[in-house]
Amino acid sequence: MTAVDEQTDVRIGGGAPERLADRMYHDLLSPDEIRDVRARVRASSDKVVAPVAARIANGDERTDGFPRDAFDGLASEGLFRLPFPKDVGGDGLAHPATATAVIVEELAYHSNSVAAIFDVHCILAGNALNQGSPEQRERWLRPLVEGEFIGAFATSEPGASSDLSPDAVTTEAVFDGGDWVLNGRKRWITNSVVAGVVVVLARTGSRLSTFIVPTNTPGVTVGTPDRKLGNRGQITADVVLDDVRLSPEYLLGSEGGGLKIALQTLTYGRIGIAAAGVGMAQAALDHTVAHLKSRHAFGGPLGGKQHWQFLMADRTTEIEVARDLYLKAALRLDAGIPFPEPEAAMAKLFGTRLAVDIARDAVQAFGGLGFTYQRGADDAQGPVEAIYRDSKIGEIYEGANEVQKWVIARQLFGREVTG
Ligand SMILES: Cc1cc2nc3c(=O)[nH]c(=O)nc-3n(C[C@H](O)[C@H](O)[C@H](O)COP(=O)(O)OP(=O)(O)OC[C@H]3O[C@@H](n4cnc5c(N)ncnc54)[C@H](O)[C@@H]3O)c2cc1C
Numbered sequence: 001m002t003a004v005d006e007q008t009d010v011r012i013g014g015g016a017p018e019r020l021a022d023r024m025y026h027d028l029l030s031p032d033e034i035r036d037v038r039a040r041v042r043a044s045s046d047k048v049v050a051p052v053a054a055r056i057a058n059g060d061e062r063t064d065g066f067p068r069d070a071f072d073g074l075a076s077e078g079l080f081r082l083p084f085p086k087d088v089g090g091d092g093l094a095h096p097a098t099a100t101a102v103i104v105e106e107l108a109y110h111s112n113s114v115a116a117i118f119d120v121h122c123i124l125a126g127n128a129l130n131q132g133s134p135e136q137r138e139r140w141l142r143p144l145v146e147g148e149f150i151g152a153f154a155t156s157e158p159g160a161s162s163d164l165s166p167d168a169v170t171t172e173a174v175f176d177g178g179d180w181v182l183n184g185r186k187r188w189i190t191n192s193v194v195a196g197v198v199v200v201l202a203r204t205g206s207r208l209s210t211f212i213v214p215t216n217t218p219g220v221t222v223g224t225p226d227r228k229l230g231n232r233g234q235i236t237a238d239v240v241l242d243d244v245r246l247s248p249e250y251l252l253g254s255e256g257g258g259l260k261i262a263l264q265t266l267t268y269g270r271i272g273i274a275a276a277g278v279g280m281a282q283a284a285l286d287h288t289v290a291h292l293k294s295r296h297a298f299g300g301p302l303g304g305k306q307h308w309q310f311l312m313a314d315r316t317t318e319i320e321v322a323r324d325l326y327l328k329a330a331l332r333l334d335a336g337i338p339f340p341e342p343e344a345a346m347a348k349l350f351g352t353r354l355a356v357d358i359a360r361d362a363v364q365a366f367g368g369l370g371f372t373y374q375r376g377a378d379d380a381q382g383p384v385e386a387i388y389r390d391s392k393i394g395e396i397y398e399g400a401n402e403v404q405k406w407v408i409a410r411q412l413f414g415r416e417v418t419g
Contacts (some may be wrong), residue, residue, distance in 0.1 A: 007038025016050070017290035019381075021323075022281055024316055029327045030098065037082060037099045041106040047071030053111040056233035057386035058373055063175040066194045067233045070114050079103055083122045084130065088137050089145045097268060098330040104254040105323075108279030112390035113233030115279060117150075119272040120190040125151025128199045128210060128265045132252050140197055140212055149196025154186035154239055155262050161187070162403055164201065164262060166208050171241060173211060174200040180204075180251065182211060182219075182244040185246075188236045188397075192222045198239055198246035199252060211246060219244035230389030264338050269398040270348040271333065271340075274326040277394045278352030280387050281319050284355070284362040287383045289314065291366055308365065315358050322351040345399075347405040352394030352401060359388040 027035060045340035049070055056067045074080065083100040084090025093099050100122060108115035121144065129141040131152070144151045155161070158170035171184025182202055192198060198213045198220075213220060223238035253261050259361055289312055325347035352388035362384040363370035372382040395401045410418045 016046075017286040018284050019282075020289060020316070021319070025320060025323060027327075029324060029331065030102075031095055033093055034095055034098050034102055037093070038102045038106060041079065041082075041103045042109075044074070044077040044079060045106045045110055048077060049107055049110040049114050050199040053114075054373075054381040054386070056113050057230075057390065058109050059232045061227055061232055061235055063270050064232070065225075066191075066234045066235050067114065067117070068194075069293070070111070070233070071117060071147065071150065074107075074114070074118060074153065079118065080126075080145050080147050081121060083126060084141070084145050090129075095331065095334040097271065097333040098327060101271050101326055101330040104272045105275040105279040105282075105326075107284045108276035111233065112276055112280055112387075112393075113231045115272075115276045116190060116231055116234040116393075119269065119276065120153055121151045123269050123272045124153035124265055125191075125195075125197070125199050126280070127268050127271050128153060128252065128261055129197075129212070131261055131264075132212070133249075135249070136212065136252065145199075150191050150194050151264065152189050152191040152195035152198040153264075154189045154192070154198050155201040156187050156189070158185060158187050162400055164208070164259065166203055166206055166259075169201060169208060171200065171202040173204050173209060173246075175204075179245040179247055179410050180211065182246065183214070183242045184241050186239040186241075188226065189222075189239045190234055190236050192237050192239050193225055193235045195222075200239070201258050201262050201307065204255055204258075208258035209255050210252040210261050212250045213241070215239075215246065217246065218242050229392060230386070231320075231393050266398055267339050267341070267344050268333060269324055270343050270404070271329045273394050273398045274322070274329070274344075274347035274351035274418070277348075277353075277355035277391070278319060278322045278326060280355040280391050280394075281315070281322065281351070281358045284358040284384055284387045285312065285315055285319060286393075288358075288362045288365045302365070311361060315354075315361065318350075319358075322354050324345070325350055342408045342411050345404040348394075349401050349404040349408070355387075355391040355394055359384065359391045363388050 052070055081091045083096050086092035104115045104119055106170055126144055155164055173180045173182045195215050200213045201208055219242045221240040226236045263351055270275045292308050293301055295302050328345045329340045329343035366384055369382055370384055373385045
């Protein structure tokens with residue numbers, strides 16, 4: 001091993017970098033309850049997610065499958081209970097949305113795949129089911145809270161995703177006098193390969209409705225997992241519905257009320273995706289600052305160069321803003337505002353773009369090691385290349401960032417101008 005390798009080995013082989021947020025971020029927004037949740041979840045994420053993060057990040061969706069060990073670990077740490085009320089077995093926190101977003105940040109710090117699994121299970125499927133009848137919540141939400149089965153949420157289709165208007169959605173549910181009969185194809189559905197239940201958005205006449213679709217219902221088929229740039233532990237696949245018959249108690253909410261449930265759920269979801277961006281951004285920053293302090297070039301540490309000092313100062317400032325934004329959006333949601341805009345859209349736009357920006361800086365700062373996921377000399381894992389790959393999806397899903405700008409612009413100009 002060369003002298004240069006010795007200088008970098010601490011960061012590549014193991015040794016977690018300093019959590020800079022502990023010194024640089026002073027949380028004046030979060031209630032005490034939330035600070036306790038962050039401390040607890042950080043310990044769980046360090047214990048359950050960190051040891052398997054590299055395996056998950058570099059797996060192949062079709063052969064490695066779903067990271068069941070991580071999912072079961074989150075369940076046994078009680079993390080699926082934190083977002084939900086007591087009547088379905090949850091912890092009944094006063095600020096469940098804020099707690100949920102903080103959990104997503106702490107999971108994404110080690111693995112954006114695991115954060116996404118949690119996000120879809122709890123925020124998308126769980127939040128949608130939480131809007132069901134008492135019987136539906138007891139039957140479907142309680143086992144989800146316990147981690148007894150996995151939840152999925154399906155709005156996207158081959159021809160519709162950003163646009164979820166009734167004209168664009170082609171999955172259809174027709175009431176035949178006794179049952180709803182569903183036909184259609186959903187695309188990119190996270191967790192679907194392993195899910196027990198999928199919440200499905202479908203057209204009913206000229207409006208949209210949501211349905212609880214158990215994956216073992218005759219006529220439900222889940223396709224081959226997609227192979228993706230990143231988030232390889234977040235298994236996605238098509239869900240095909242072929243004359244799926246469901247009795248009326250599988251309609252979630254009111255007939256025609258599906259778009260409202262979907263949009264409210266996706267608004268909550270975008271706060272989670274914002275928090276995931278902050279988690280990845282913080283991880284990339286922590287690794288990069290540690291590297292810049294100890295990697296030497298031209299007679300001193302790279303961190304001695306003003307270029308890197310200024311860049312890291314800018315990025316640290318941006319993380320501060322991004323974290324405050326998602327906490328503010330989540331706290332407004334917890335205050336009973338179902339569509340906490342413009343903050344939710346701002347948080348998602350800013351936090352996910354920041355993750356991509358810092359991941360790119362991190363790869364650059366690590367040089368060749370930034371581009372490496374496994375070093376030939378000793379099989380050590382490169383610390384930032386997975387963040388570079390995983391961060392990109394945040395700008396795309398749960399409302400592409402262009403849609404977030406549209407949401408913000410709508411509030412500036414009014415719908416009559418923006419459409
Ligand atoms: C890893 C992964 C997991 C996913 N999980 C789920 C899931 O669990 N459930 C689910 O239902 N879906 C899921 N999706 C689908 C995801 O939500 C969509 O891919 C996303 O909403 C974008 O839709 P689209 O791919 O159809 O792109 P399109 O709607 O075709 O949009 C393409 C691009 O066009 C631009 N665009 C769109 N609208 C506008 C506009 N108004 N103005 C300007 N530009 C615009 C945006 O840049 C957008 O990125 C997942 C996707 C991936 C990749």
